[in-house]
Amino acid sequence: MESEVLFTIFGLEVTPEVTTQWGIIIILAIISFFATRNIKEVPTGFQNVIETGLGMIENTVSSVLGKERTRRFFPFFGTLFIFIIFSNLSGILPGAGTIRGFKAPTSSLSVTAGLAICECIAVQYMGFRTCGIKGHLRHFVSPVVVMLPFLLIDEIVRPVSLALRLYGNIYGEESVTEQIYELLPIGAPLIMMILSLLFCTLQAIIFTTLTAIYTDEATTLEE
Numbered sequence: 001m002e003s004e005v006l007f008t009i010f011g012l013e014v015t016p017e018v019t020t021q022w023g024i025i026i027i028l029a030i031i032s033f034f035a036t037r038n039i040k041e042v043p044t045g046f047q048n049v050i051e052t053g054l055g056m057i058e059n060t061v062s063s064v065l066g067k068e069r070t071r072r073f074f075p076f077f078g079t080l081f082i083f084i085i086f087s088n089l090s091g092i093l094p095g096a097g098t099i100r101g102f103k104a105p106t107s108s109l110s111v112t113a114g115l116a117i118c119e120c121i122a123v124q125y126m127g128f129r130t131c132g133i134k135g136h137l138r139h140f141v142s143p144v145v146v147m148l149p150f151l152l153i154d155e156i157v158r159p160v161s162l163a164l165r166l167y168g169n170i171y172g173e174e175s176v177t178e179q180i181y182e183l184l185p186i187g188a189p190l191i192m193m194i195l196s197l198l199f200c201t202l203q204a205i206i207f208t209t210l211t212a213i214y215t216d217e218a219t220t221l222e223e
Contacts, residue, residue, distance in 0.1 A: 003108060006101055016103035017111055024086045024105070057081050060205060064212040069130070069219060076122050081208040084115065084166070088200035091174050092193055106203075107174050112167040116159035119211045127218030135221060158214060162207060169203050 003015035035050045043051050061077045062070040070077070084106065090096060091104030105111040127136040140151045177192045 003103070004100075015108070016101050017105045017108040019101045020090055020103055021087070021105045021111070023102075024083065024090065028082065028086065054078060057208070060209060061212045064209065064216050065219075069215075073126055073215065076126075077208055077212065080115070080119070080211065081204055084207055085201060085204035087111070088170055088203055089197070091170065092177075092196040092200065096174075104170060104174065106166055106170045109163065109167045112163040112170075113159075115166070115207070116163035119162060119214070120155070120159040123211070123214050123218050126215055130219035131221055136218065139218065162210060166203060166207055170200070173199055 003017060005013045005015060006019060007014050031050075035047065040047060057078055058070060058074060060081075061074065065073070087105040090102075091107060093102075096102055096104055106115075124136075127139065130136075131139075141148050173196060177196060180192055
């Protein structure tokens with residue numbers, strides 16, 4: 001299903017997914033601004049909430065990468081997870097998909113494809129930064145040179161799989177929820193909102209964890 005084009009900027013079409021992304025970016029920028037004001041050594045209130053959330057993300061990533069690499073690359077993983085979960089959850093807000101210019105970004109394949117491309121570039125960058133040029137390229141011919149074409153194909157398939165998985169799950173969840181709302185308008189909305197909250201969070205965790213796994217493979221030094 002093609003998205004509605006709201007307007008164009010220099011020939012580029014702007015859809016509801018794009019405008020919602022802009023809104024999410026602005027909200028996250030405001031949250032980040034206030035979260036970094038008057039930081040205390042012993043967190044309280046809003047700072048405590050933010051640090052607890054970041055701690056949960058850090059624990060998820062460190063379970064794959066370990067503490068050292070997690071600290072080094074955490075800005076990327078933290079940003080990735082937070083943007084995805086906000087994008088996913090925007091779809092369960094009242095008016096999402098019905099108000100013009102307001103639609104969950106991750107329900108669009110173009111958005112999830114963009115996230116997957118960012119993942120692919122970031123993993124290669126982290127691989128080169130950790131292992132060096134020769135060390136990282138060695139991953140593509142290990143254990144034998146004949147594996148090169150297969151490993152290159154694998155590097156292409158991974159982001160494609162990430163993009164399709166996230167898009168398919170979020171788009172499908174929104175479609176199913178919409179149908180249930182039409183059949184059971186009383187009671188069902190609250191139940192589906194709770195289930196959607198858990199589902200959207202799970203999808204963000206899966207995308208981030210898989211990216212961490214790919215990063216682990218790319219940043220592990222060969223003996």
